[in-house]
Amino acid sequence: MALRAGIFHTPYNKPHRTPLEMFEWSLDLARTCDEAGYKDFLVGEHYTLARENIPVPEAVIAAAAPMTKTLRFAPMAHLLPYHNPATLAVRIGWLSRVLGDRYYLGVAPGGHHTDAILNGFDGIGGLPERQLEALDVMQQVWKREPFKFKGNFYQAGFPGPDDMPGYNVEIADNSPHPGMEIAVTGLSTKSPSMKFAGERNYSPISFFGGTAQMKAHWDTWSAAMEASGHTPDRKRFTICREVFIADTDAEAKRRALSSGLAESWEKYLFPIYKKFDLFAGIIADSGKDLTPDQLDMDFLAEHVWLCGSPETVAEKIETLIDQVGSFGQLCVNSHDYIDDPAPAKESLQRFAQEVTAKIEI
Structure with missing residues (x-):
């Protein structure tokens, strides 16, 4: 089996982009990936972030699906504490029935302070507990059996024969398509999300912060899987990386450093990686005696x-596999290439057709 290519459309857009620009770019990107043979197209959900501005991932998914043939879509992820879990369960189930096996679900508690403020919370500290209750409600709704629930955070139910309003109401079947996959992302080395995913037999998606971090994500998930009676499978393990390909190393580096990839790292991602200590593992892998404050764009392009x-790029991926074990999919993190899309589209096409398609896992 060949390594699969995917894309994580966060979307790391320039902050002046309009919603219409981002919507149209998202559809264009989905068509490009579908034609190139990508497996998954993951769409982020954020509400206040000017550089990650897609608050309605299911709108992008629903619009992109008829324009593509085989691409599989997922909201990655629905931030459960910010939704009514019962109605979200119905919307998820309905869309999964529309798309069938071209849809799967990502869930998360929410990790951005400003999104939490928008939704009426003082911060993100209490969100994981709310996510657990939300998931319990959603799974109850998907069973389509009568219940009424009042929990610590939510109240919900599902109507049965005793709840009819004087005449029979036929209840719509908006449960998810059978076997719908659920996935969770992990960021920090000691990611609680990876343990959470393993305990529930959800698939792990790892944002790369060095080989030690990647190995920790796999070890945490696989141990939790086994402890819960499940069998871990490396084909379910996805990692996310920045990718830029051209004819030569020098040309790829030149194009990357003049692209939206470099712009978003220089102006946005540097402080995020410093905050979550994601550079430590990468610096250790490089063998250089540097601090995060000493890193520059040249270091990013190389390491x-x-x-x-x-x-x-194929050699780098094969070296990574040798160091930490195999994985099923490598998702390219998307960036804002709207002003000059041709080099980025070429890179995406070549990644799927000339790199991942030739790496056996």
């Missing part, structure tokens, strides 16, 4: 991004 010719 953080998978940047180079198809042969160089």
